Amino acid sequence: MPFLLLLLLFPLLLLLLFLNVATFSFSRLGMSPESAFLFLTASIIGSTVNIPLSRRRVLVRERRAFPFSLFLFYYPPVVQERVIYLNVGGAGLPALLSLYLLLGGRAPLIPSLFxxxxxxxxxxxxxxxxxxxGIVMPAFIPPxxxxxxxxxxSPPGQAAPVAYVAxxxxxxxxxDLLNWRAIQNLGAQAVSIGGAGIFDGIFLVGVIAAFIG
Known part of the structure; x- marks a missing residue:
C-alpha cells in the first residue's frame, strides 16, 4: 500500500520539484521568488489561453464532384475561417518579461541584440x-x-537576462514571425503564435538561462 501511494504521488513530486527549480531559475533574472512563482504559474495557465489576432475566411473545395452531365462537373466551394492566435504563456508573457529586462537595464541592449x-x-x-x-521545432534548441x-x-554577471531575451x-x-506566410498557408483552421511546439522551447529558455548567470 505505501509503495502504491508513492507511485501515485511520484508525478506530483516531480512537478513540485520542477516548479521549485524553475522558480529559483526565474528569480535569478531579478524577480522575487514570489513573483517568479506567480510568473511561472501564469505562464503555464497562459499556455492554454489564445488571443485572436487575425481572422480570414478561405475557400476550399470538396474532393467529391457532383456531375451536371456526362462531361460537366461541379465542385461545391466550402468556406472555412482560419484564425491566428497569440498564445499568452508562450508569447505574450515572455515578450513582456523581455521588455522589462531590457528597459530595466538587466539585459544590456547591444549584447542582447547580437x-x-x-x-x-x-x-x-x-x-x-x-x-x-502550426510551427514546430525541437524544444532544446532555443535554450x-x-x-x-x-x-x-554578454558582460560578466548579465548572461542570464541576455539569454532569456535572446x-x-x-x-x-x-x-513564428518569419514564417508568417507559411503559417497562413497551413491547413490548420487555428494557429497559435507561441503555442504548439514553440511554448516548450520558450519555457525552457527561462529555466536554463538562469543557470548560466
Missing amino acids: ALIIVTIVAKAMARPHPGV LVAAAAALLF GTMGTLIGA
Whole structure:
C-alpha cells in the first residue's frame, strides 16, 4: 500500500520539484521568488489561453464532384475561417518579461541584440511548418543556442537576462514571425503564435538561462 501511494504521488513530486527549480531559475533574472512563482504559474495557465489576432475566411473545395452531365462537373466551394492566435504563456508573457529586462537595464541592449540575431537565424533554420498543427521545432534548441550566445556576447554577471531575451524573442521572431506566410498557408483552421511546439522551447529558455548567470 505505501509503495502504491508513492507511485501515485511520484508525478506530483516531480512537478513540485520542477516548479521549485524553475522558480529559483526565474528569480535569478531579478524577480522575487514570489513573483517568479506567480510568473511561472501564469505562464503555464497562459499556455492554454489564445488571443485572436487575425481572422480570414478561405475557400476550399470538396474532393467529391457532383456531375451536371456526362462531361460537366461541379465542385461545391466550402468556406472555412482560419484564425491566428497569440498564445499568452508562450508569447505574450515572455515578450513582456523581455521588455522589462531590457528597459530595466538587466539585459544590456547591444549584447542582447547580437545574441537575439543568432537565435533568430537558428530558429528560422530549425522551425518547420506542420500542416494541421502550426510551427514546430525541437524544444532544446532555443535554450542551448541562447545560452551559448549570451556567454559569448554578454558582460560578466548579465548572461542570464541576455539569454532569456535572446532565447524568447529570437524564437518568436525566427520560428513564428518569419514564417508568417507559411503559417497562413497551413491547413490548420487555428494557429497559435507561441503555442504548439514553440511554448516548450520558450519555457525552457527561462529555466536554463538562469543557470548560466
